Structure formats: structure tokens, C-alpha cells
Amino acid sequence: MAAQASGRTGETRPGGEEPVAAEDRHAGCDSWRSVAPDAARRLLIAAVEAFAERGFHATTTRDIAGRAGMSPAALYIHYKTKEELLHRISQVGHERSLSLLRDAAAGRGGPSDRLAAAVGAFGRWHAEQHTTARVVQYELSALSPDHYAEIVALRRRTEAVVRDLVEEGVRAGEFEVLDARATALAMLSLCLDVARWYRPGGRRTPEEIGDFYADLALRMVLAPRATGRH
Amino acid sequence: MAAQASGRTGETRPGGEEPVAAEDRHAGCDSWRSVAPDAARRLLIAAVEAFAERGFHATTTRDIAGRAGMSPAALYIHYKTKEELLHRISQVGHERSLSLLRDAAAGRGGPSDRLAAAVGAFGRWHAEQHTTARVVQYELSALSPDHYAEIVALRRRTEAVVRDLVEEGVRAGEFEVLDARATALAMLSLCLDVARWYRPGGRRTPEEIGDFYADLALRMVLAPRATGRH
DNA sequence: GTCTATACGGAGATAGAC
DNA sequence: GTCTATCTCCGTATAGAC
Structure with a gap:
């Protein structure tokens, strides 16, 4: 499923002096x-x-x-500074993942379908693009104050997409949650953390990870079978 | 839920020559x-x-x-080097959180009770000790290879505690999961990520966060009410 | 055990030729 | 636009007095 065109063009530099390993x-x-x-x-x-x-x-x-x-x-x-590189990376990465999330959230179906699609796509992106995602998620504090503020705005929009989906499901009577905002944050936590632990060639593909997390997200919002816990 | 004793004892140090801000x-x-x-x-x-x-x-x-x-x-x-400081912090932090998790996991009750207690305690610790936890969880890569290996061993033991609990619940027929290892990892992801976003004075106390995550963990393992998704 | 002073290397960023 | 050479500062770690 992962559209992987291009590969490396222009890698015909004279000396073959790639110092760095890496399949991916x-x-x-x-x-x-x-x-x-x-x-x-x-x-x-x-x-x-x-x-x-x-x-x-x-x-x-x-x-x-x-x-x-x-x-x-x-x-x-x-680039004027090293920080400008980080800013560009962070910007493009946040915009890309937000766009992905929005597209999935705006798809067809009821709240369950769209929540599963959104979490699945977001989780999968964090595996497929784990290199970018790691920078995007864990190097924010190195941004200048201005750039940081700009990126935080994008992050709030990301959170809002998921929160809105959860709230919509609650209003529709499909979901039952203790706290929509916190539940949405938890789903994002799951997906983000993929960038921390994911290694290519691990026991699951990015697509499987996305699917698995989509299932977990639904479990979080669908009222549990067993009762007597609240 | 979330049995919590202690609180902070011994907060009575005499001299107050703190140069740095900070309530916490x-x-x-x-x-x-x-x-x-x-x-x-x-x-x-x-x-x-x-x-x-x-x-x-x-x-x-x-x-x-x-x-x-x-x-x-x-x-x-x-300290011989700056890295030695990080190592000590990482060591003590990992040992403390592992010990906490183990105690909760070895408590009274069935798999559900103990899983909720374990996730609750672990999540709560990451909020209460968010400063330490942030270092413990997100600065690992700065450790020397030897120290890194040592810490990774502690982390594997942490993962095993939760995984064993999930598997026990499955064997007991209380839980129904697609993948016990991945489910356990997801629970840990949730808790770890608290250290990233938690700020003191936020809308929830560490105890509330722990309780909320304990509930989410149970939702992840108890078969959902709605069906037809697989 | 703690300080002042400093050695030493390395990092970000610039100058100026090509 | 790219390179070589270099400036300048700062960070880790040590030396040696107290």
C-alpha cells in the first residue's frame, strides 16, 4: 500500500562514500x-x-x-541556521500528518468508521515515516520561540480533529467515554509513540500497526461489555 | 481504585537558596x-x-x-562525566517505576483489578514524577552503549510485567485481545507519553490521570460491546 | 570538597576564492 | 553555488591553590 516511487535519483555522485548505513x-x-x-x-x-x-x-x-x-x-x-532546518522539517511533517488525519476523518461512514480510519492513518504514518516523525514529535523544544508557537498551533488543530470525532460519536450515541478530550489525547499518544519504538523489519508492518491501533481506539470509545467498574 | 498511600513525606529541608523558579x-x-x-x-x-x-x-x-x-x-x-549523571538518573528512575509497577501487578484481585492497578500506578507516576520521567523516557539515546544496554534490560522487564498480566487475563477468559504483546506496549505508550505532555496545574491531577488510564486499559482488553468490526 | 583559572577540542557560522 | 580556510565562542574536563 505504501506508495514508494522515486527511490533515490541523483545518487550518482562520483565517490561512493556513503558513510551511513541504512536500508530505509x-x-x-x-x-x-x-x-x-x-x-x-x-x-x-x-x-x-x-x-x-x-x-x-x-x-x-x-x-x-x-x-x-x-x-x-x-x-x-x-539555510540561515541549523534551527531553520528543524523548523522546515517540523512544519512539513506536521502539515503532512495533519492533512492525512483530516482526510481520513472526513471520509465516508459513521463516527466509528471515521475514527478508525483517522487513527489508523495517523498511526501508520508514524511507522512509515518514523524518521521524520521522531524529529517532528521529539525535537520540538529545540525550536525558537516563534517557530515553536507556530508548530503548537498545528498540533492543536491535530488534537481538535480527533476530539471532534470522539465528541461526534458521543452525540450520535455510538461512543461512551469518560472524557472526550482526554480520550482523544490518549489516541494521539498511542500513535505518536510509534515513532519512538518502531524499527523497520519489526514484527508488524506500518499498515498492521495502523489497523491494530484503529481497533484499540474503537475499544476505547465503545462501552465495555463488562460493567460495575465506575 | 488506584490504591495510593504515602504522598510526600520529608519535605522539610532547612536552607532555601534555590536559584531556579518552579513550584514543582x-x-x-x-x-x-x-x-x-x-x-x-x-x-x-x-x-x-x-x-x-x-x-x-x-x-x-x-x-x-x-x-x-x-x-x-x-x-x-x-561524577566522572555528564553522562554518568544521566545514567544514575535513568537507573534510579527505571528501578523506581518498575518496582511500582510490580507491586501493583502483584496485588490482590483478578487480572482486571491488577491490570487497572498497574496501569493506574504507572501512569500516575509519570505525571507526579514528570520531570524525572521525561529524562528517563526521552534521553536514553544519550547513554553510553554499556549503560544503554543495562537500561534496556530494565525496560524489557517493565514490558514483561504488563504483558504477563494481559496474557493472564486472556487465559482466565477475562480479556480478549488481538495481540497481547502489542496491547501491553500500547498501555505503556499511553503512560510514558504522560511525561511528554503533563504540566502541573493542568486540568487533571496525577491520580485522576492514573485512574483514567486504568479505565482505558481495561477497555482495551475487555471485548467491546459492538461487533462486526473484524 | 570546593574554588579559580585554564587547557583543549569542537561547534556554528562567515570570508573570499573559484 | 560550492569549496577551503578560518573566526569565534563555548562546552567538557582538569590543575592546583585553599
Whole structure:
């Protein structure tokens, strides 16, 4: 299901001096298609990988440039600072995952169907794009105050999508929850955390993870069979 | 639900020369009672706060020493490196949360009761000790390979406790799950993630969060009322 | 055990040639 | 747009006095 076109174009650099391992090195490069010119995109992809592996503060600009096959100085032609790289990554990643979530939430069917679709898609994205997702979810605090505020706004919108779905299901009488906001947050927690533990080649595919989490989300909102607990 | 005794004892330290803000600055200092001498403990507590705020790599030894009211050099009397501080924090934190989880899981009652108690206690700890928990959960990658391996072993034991509980409930016919391991991991994800978003003074107390997550955990394992989804 | 002073290396960012 | 060379600052860790 994972549309994986492109692969690596332009990987015909003279010396084959890839210093970094990685089968999934270029998994999801499509996500960065919009970034131009090519050198800027290569730097961005290199930064995503480095930030995901070591974290923003432990990553050096030399490392990023090296992964992109450029000199340290080349980075500053395309980005004013290291933080600007993080900002771009965070921005694109948040927009992409929000858009995915919205599309699923706006699909066909009742609240259960759409909630399952939304959580499934969101969870799956965090597995498929675990490299990007790790940066997006766990390096926020390295953003400048302005950029941080901008990203937080996107996150609130993400939360609202799920919360609205849960509330809609409650109004429709399909769901029964103790606290819609907290339930929605819990569903997002589940999905986000995939970026922390997921490793390619693990025992489940991204699609299976999404499906499994969709099932868990429904269990969270459908009144349990057993009673006498409240 | 969520049997909770103790609360914080021993919050009566004499001198009050705290340079840093924070209402919750000393929330859970009890956890570090075992660390001696006093200067070493103050440094450790300062490190927990700094690492939680900025992350390990963004924290300077000068900052840690400053928060503890000491000169930069004083740190190296008590710890060989900055990483050793992280290791101690991670070790104590993992041991504490594992112990908590085990106690709850070994309590009275059937699988449902004990699962609810375990998830409740674990979730509550991540809220109450959110500062420590943030370091414990999100700074692992800064550990040395040896220390990392040691901590991973503790984490596996934590996962096993919850997984065993879920499997026990399935065998007893109380639970119905698609995948016990994945379900247990999801419960842990929920609890861990509390450390990421929790802020003191938010709309729910740590105890309420624990109770809410205990309820969600039960929903995850009790077969849903509605059918026709698989 | 704690301080002041400092060695040493490395990181972000720039200058100026090509 | 990219490179080589470099500036400048700052962070970890140590030396040696008290």
C-alpha cells in the first residue's frame, strides 16, 4: 500500500562514500518533493536522518553537510541556521500528518468508521515515516520561540480533529467515554509513540500497526461489555 | 481504585537558596533520598531538572552546577562525566517505576483489578514524577552503549510485567485481545507519553490521570460491546 | 570538597576564492 | 553555488591553590 516511487535519483555522485548505513535511508523521500532546489532537499533529508538518530543538539552541521555530500559551508547557502532546518522539517511533517488525519476523518461512514480510519492513518504514518516523525514529535523544544508557537498551533488543530470525532460519536450515541478530550489525547499518544519504538523489519508492518491501533481506539470509545467498574 | 498511600513525606529541608523558579522544583525529591552525600544529590536533582527542560545535549555542566549552587568543577568531584549523571538518573528512575509497577501487578484481585492497578500506578507516576520521567523516557539515546544496554534490560522487564498480566487475563477468559504483546506496549505508550505532555496545574491531577488510564486499559482488553468490526 | 583559572577540542557560522 | 580556510565562542574536563 505504501506508495514508494522515486527511490533515490541523483545518487550518482562520483565517490561512493556513503558513510551511513541504512536500508530505509531514503524511505519517504517523496515527502520532501516540494523542497527545491535539489541541494536544499538533500540537506533537509540528511538533517532529518541525523536529527532522528542523534537528536537536534547532538547533530553537527558538519554531519548534516557530510551526509548530503557537501562541505559544511554549503549548508548556509540554503539555510540561515541549523534551527531553520528543524523548523522546515517540523512544519512539513506536521502539515503532512495533519492533512492525512483530516482526510481520513472526513471520509465516508459513521463516527466509528471515521475514527478508525483517522487513527489508523495517523498511526501508520508514524511507522512509515518514523524518521521524520521522531524529529517532528521529539525535537520540538529545540525550536525558537516563534517557530515553536507556530508548530503548537498545528498540533492543536491535530488534537481538535480527533476530539471532534470522539465528541461526534458521543452525540450520535455510538461512543461512551469518560472524557472526550482526554480520550482523544490518549489516541494521539498511542500513535505518536510509534515513532519512538518502531524499527523497520519489526514484527508488524506500518499498515498492521495502523489497523491494530484503529481497533484499540474503537475499544476505547465503545462501552465495555463488562460493567460495575465506575 | 488506584490504591495510593504515602504522598510526600520529608519535605522539610532547612536552607532555601534555590536559584531556579518552579513550584514543582522539588516535587519528588524523596526519590533521590538514597543518593549521598548531599552535594551529589543536589547535583543530581539539578541535572534532572536541566535535562528535562532542555534535553541532555543542550544542558551544560555549568548549568547543572549553577543550579546546585556550585562551581562547574565541583560536579567532577562527584561524577566522572555528564553522562554518568544521566545514567544514575535513568537507573534510579527505571528501578523506581518498575518496582511500582510490580507491586501493583502483584496485588490482590483478578487480572482486571491488577491490570487497572498497574496501569493506574504507572501512569500516575509519570505525571507526579514528570520531570524525572521525561529524562528517563526521552534521553536514553544519550547513554553510553554499556549503560544503554543495562537500561534496556530494565525496560524489557517493565514490558514483561504488563504483558504477563494481559496474557493472564486472556487465559482466565477475562480479556480478549488481538495481540497481547502489542496491547501491553500500547498501555505503556499511553503512560510514558504522560511525561511528554503533563504540566502541573493542568486540568487533571496525577491520580485522576492514573485512574483514567486504568479505565482505558481495561477497555482495551475487555471485548467491546459492538461487533462486526473484524 | 570546593574554588579559580585554564587547557583543549569542537561547534556554528562567515570570508573570499573559484 | 560550492569549496577551503578560518573566526569565534563555548562546552567538557582538569590543575592546583585553599
